[in-house]
Amino acid sequence: MGEDVTALRARYALLLELSPEDPAWSSLRGPARVREVVLTMAEEALGRVGVRDDSGRAWELLALVDGLLFRQAVTAGPAPIQPVVETFIRGLPKDGNARP
Known part of the structure; x- marks a missing residue:
């Protein structure tokens, strides 16, 4: 998958939890x-x-x-x-x- 599965799961979870207005959301999008x-x-x-x-x-x-x-x-x-x-x-x- 190109990424550590645990890190990928954490990224998806945070993207779902955070609002697009949250500054951290943009950094998670890549x-x-x-x-x-x-x-x-x-x-x-x-x-x-x-x-x-x-x-x-x-x-x-x-x-x-x-x-x-x-x-x-x-x-x-x-x-x-x-x-x-x-x-x-x-x-x-x-x-x-x-x-x-």
């Missing part, structure tokens, strides 16, 4: 730069399989993966990340211009 980099990576990955991001599909993909990671963190069991993401991507309209 730096804006990290979100930008991850969003760019998602956009590029979708572009490689022929999906244009005209409708914010990269944000949808990130929300899906975040939900799967949340499930994995709170159930202490593996989440079926790869097959769910593959199914999501297969369902997106393709532009026919997939890049290698």
